Structures are given as C-alpha cells and as structure tokens.
Amino acid sequence: VQLSEVKPGIEVTALSFSEQFKNINVVDSNNAMEIISKIPTPAPIDEVRIINTEKEKQALKNKQKNKQPLSLSKIFITGVICLAALLILLLSLPFLLYSYYRFKALHSSIVSQKGYYSYVSAMYLLNQFGFRRDNDTPLQFANNKIDDYFQTDFSAFIQVYLKSKYSSQPISSWELKILSLFYRPFEKSVQNKIPWKERVSGFLNFYRTINYFSKPKI
Structure with missing residues (x-):
C-alpha cells in the first residue's frame, strides 16, 4: 500500500511480537495514559495492517446488491417441482x-x-x-x-x-x-x-x- 493511499477514515493497526512488550508490568489501576507511557520508544513493530473501511463497506454493498431476491417465477417453479414429486410418489x-x-x-x-x-x-x-x-x-x-x-x-x-x-x-x-x-x-x-x-x-x-x-x- 502506498503512503499516498492512506487517508482519514482508514484503519491502521500495528502488530508487534517483540519480547519487550512481555516485560511491561500492567496493573488494573493503570489508566490508558499510564499504559501508553510504559510502551518502549520507539516501539518495535513487526507488521502494519491498513484496512480501508470505506472499500470494505463498498464491497459489502456491491455483494448485497448482486444478491438477487427470490423471484415469484422461481417460487412457482419450485412449487411445481415439489407437487410433481409428490404426485409421482403417490402414483408409485x-x-x-x-x-x-x-x-x-x-x-x-x-x-x-x-x-x-x-x-x-x-x-x-x-x-x-x-x-x-x-x-x-x-x-x-x-x-x-x-x-x-x-x-x-x-x-x-x-x-x-x-x-x-x-x-x-x-x-x-x-x-x-x-x-x-x-x-x-x-x-x-x-x-x-x-x-x-x-x-x-x-x-x-x-x-x-x-x-x-x-x-x-x-
């Protein structure tokens, strides 16, 4: 992903598997700022995931749009097939x-x-x-x-x-x-x-x- 493609609204997640994070001592009484202050600077980062939520939303909309609702003709054909199968069973x-x-x-x-x-x-x-x-x-x-x-x-x-x-x-x-x-x-x-x-x-x-x-x- 080019940096030029990073725009407001895009979700960015940094992943790290560094041993330094295992040594951070976090207790229940720590607030968010105290936890952030314990993170090493610069923080070791192994992977950055960039998620374009707008593209995902658009892809989901397109997928839903492409789903064709069950038409009356399909319902009719299915009903005819079921009735025909039942009739064949009764006759046999x-x-x-x-x-x-x-x-x-x-x-x-x-x-x-x-x-x-x-x-x-x-x-x-x-x-x-x-x-x-x-x-x-x-x-x-x-x-x-x-x-x-x-x-x-x-x-x-x-x-x-x-x-x-x-x-x-x-x-x-x-x-x-x-x-x-x-x-x-x-x-x-x-x-x-x-x-x-x-x-x-x-x-x-x-x-x-x-x-x-x-x-x-x-």
Whole structure:
C-alpha cells in the first residue's frame, strides 16, 4: 500500500511480537495514559495492517446488491417441482407396496411369514388388476373367480395357508412345498393373462389400493 493511499477514515493497526512488550508490568489501576507511557520508544513493530473501511463497506454493498431476491417465477417453479414429486410418489405407492409384499413372499425364510406374505401379495396383486374378493371367503374367491380364469392353484394354497394359520395340526412336507413354491408361478400366470397396459393402469389406480386396505383380509 502506498503512503499516498492512506487517508482519514482508514484503519491502521500495528502488530508487534517483540519480547519487550512481555516485560511491561500492567496493573488494573493503570489508566490508558499510564499504559501508553510504559510502551518502549520507539516501539518495535513487526507488521502494519491498513484496512480501508470505506472499500470494505463498498464491497459489502456491491455483494448485497448482486444478491438477487427470490423471484415469484422461481417460487412457482419450485412449487411445481415439489407437487410433481409428490404426485409421482403417490402414483408409485401402489407398485412400491406390491414390490415390498412380493419381496417378502419370495425371500422370507420363516414358513409362517412366507405363507402370509404370499397370501397378501397375491390378494393385493389381484385387487390392483380388478379382481376383488368382496364378500366371498378367501377359498370361495380362489375357487369361483381365480383358479379357472388364470389356471392357477390358488385354492390349494389358500387351504394350506389357512391350516398353517389356524390349525394346531402341523403341516406336512407336501403342504410345506405348496407354501414355499406357490407365489412365483402364480404371479406369472396372472401377469400372462393380463395385458401389460392393464397391469400398468392397475398399479396406477390409487382407488383400488385404498379399497384393498379398507376391506378385511381374511
């Protein structure tokens, strides 16, 4: 900094790391003039800092000026994006639920859980494709509306599942095999019968999802 640039209003700070200042004995009773009188003359100075407060103020003003306020268009765009994300989440929720049930049905190692999630996943899948149980029992639903139409063994699975859930009798090895191997071929048979456009529209039908959870499952 040139000396010619030093003007009134500029803050100047002198820094010293000299050992002489460590030997100055300052007590609480000393006033400012007494403290200044104890400073060596000339005072050893290691660094001089010149701070142009006017430039700093101007730089701060320019920075604040360059900050653009949040416009209505940005607020609108942000709102539209948030609403779109929420809509996508709601539309994908039926399929996400099915994906969860399906995963549990295929990968549960505990027989009771595998039977339960296979049953729930099958009922949920059929519901989304427009096949509602309504007032039928699960076995009536499987016999009267599902097995003949999709060429599945849903009724056989239902009988074993209900036995494993409510009966005190242990299930046989053959019945255990029915519980374990039921879901994947059942899902394939149902999907082969329903055109892909109907499957997509079925999983986008949020009303059917609400209807499924509003009805008793057994």
